Amino acid sequence: MKKMLYFFLLILVALGLAAGVGMWKVHRLADSPLLIRDETIFTLKPGTGRLALGEQLYNEKIINRPRVFQWLLKIEPGLSHFKAGTYRLTPDMSVRAMMTLLASGKEAQFPLRLVEGMRVSDWLEQLRAAPYIKHTLKDDSYRTLASALGLTGPEQVEGWFYPDTWLYTANTTDVALMKRAHQRMVKAVDAVWKDRMDNLPYKDQQQLVTMASIIEKETAVAGERDLVSSVFINRLRIGMRLQTDPTVIYGMGEHYRGNITRKDLETPTPYNTYVIDGLPPGAIAIPSPASLDAAAHPAKSNWLYFVADGKGGHTFSTNLNDHNKAVRSYIQVLKDKDAQ
Template sequence: MTKTRKIIAGAIVILALIIATCYWQIRQFAASPLTINQETLFTLPAGTGRVALEAQLVEQKIVPPTLWFGALLKLEPELAKFKAGTYRLSKAMTVREMLELLASGKEAQFPIRFVEGTRLQEWLAQLRAAPYLKHTLEDDQFTTLAQALQLGSTDGVEGWFYPDTYLYTANTSDIALLKRAHQRMVTLVDSIWQEKMDDLPYKTQNDLVTMASIIEKETAVNDERSKVASVFINRLRLGMRLQTDPTVIYGMGDKYNGSLTRADLETPTAYNTYVISGLPPGPIAMPGKASLDAAAHPLKTNYLYFVADGKGGHTFTTNLASHNRAVQVYRQALKEKNEQ
């Protein structure tokens, strides 16, 4: 072998070693963990290129400065097809896994929990505080929300959003979330309305939802919901006023300070069922499915009254004398509990 050929062969060997070393370094870098010590949310803006992505990752101390990031994207171009969005990065994630996640478009999801028995105003406050949510509502007025949802009136606002945990991605709008919750409630109510008991004193689906919202506020015990429903249905049929405290509280709005007085019970509002006859004009909270089912399928009883029993449930009675005795039992139990 001539000297020239030996030099060329040696150069080829050295080049091959360099290439192999670089390849090994790239593979090592791809398999290395991210330089974060806790779960991190990373937002990739639209239109970000390879160089800008690397700069952003280095700036946020997610990956270290290195020669191998750009080389990895050139070696495996499928990893360079990243998509804009907000992603959840874990501390155990490797560089390759991160790039695969960015290429998958599987953005981080954020939960928001709308609880049964709470009011729409409370839901709107939650939405205002929710992270990564796009806020489009100008204010929390029911008329504004009704217009945004194209409901035509505010009649389908309070009570007409299904309580549940909803997941959303960054930049989802508040209206989009509320539309999901509203459509779920509309679909559920329509189904329950079709299968409700005959001869119930409801003229519209809104009456059913109104009754369910009262049940939701009166008891959290599943086994009691249909009993509570029976009390109110019996009262409606007899022309008795419902006389339920939660409707008074709702009608008071911001004036409610945590306790009800006799004057509060006697002060007329559109929702004060100690003063008005029949159902209030609309729901007073967001009912869950159990309360909607109870409103549609109340037990057949003679109960006209109920009062807390001091043990988390209620005592149901058929006449005023028995009810008054149950009230005294409750007050005594409450007194003994406060003295402990």
């Protein structure tokens, strides 16, 4: 009888030791770091169960004990309520921290920098190359984008998207991201339009955005934007053509090869402000908030001309004679640089 009792006691002790070792393995796995050495993007598909998740993590070399992992999910059931999505895993993350992340549903966010001064066509090219974007636009034409966003026409596309670093999660559509950028720009333009100076020669918001885009292409110097704006506003007020090269380049489209000839300046296009009077029919680039503000609040000046000074800024003039002197000075600066 005593031998039987000792036998059962030994079995209980063995079972206790086994359970203790098992729990130790479970907790050790939970607190151990992931096997990855670099940041890893992990995608968990809808409908994935506990066994499939363990196998996926093992096959992708993120954990090394899939069976112990199953016991972890049983012992800590709160970790088993994981959600489908795409997550960012880091080398310093423990298995428990990873499972907490998967249970939270906080998916990885990816940045896409959409820069001012670019065209919407450039942005659409970036979207095509961006990772984890779901592409729904059949092509990158402005007409297709306008239709997808419910705009009145392709002329409402250029200039009407807010430049920023946009964050998105996996499977965000190209249309959804562009809609966010468009809606924010509409709000920004509304605010600037309501706060604009009195008696500016704009018929509507479209013309303000167009002016802002020209300012954006003409200068990157923050302190000059309102001065450049004043030049164009002064010209509009006296009926003088804007004569700005960036509009010529935009009107040339794919024919532009890096320089402008006299023939280009004389060739009519809807955007060539050496030929047309007033503003072109639409924007030529994405304006920054600073350029929008400059278009709505030009400096008070008598400037009618400006030319690059060769030092990163511009020289402003009130008459053609002084302007021609500034042009000659700029050409000399370029020659001096070439001679060095």
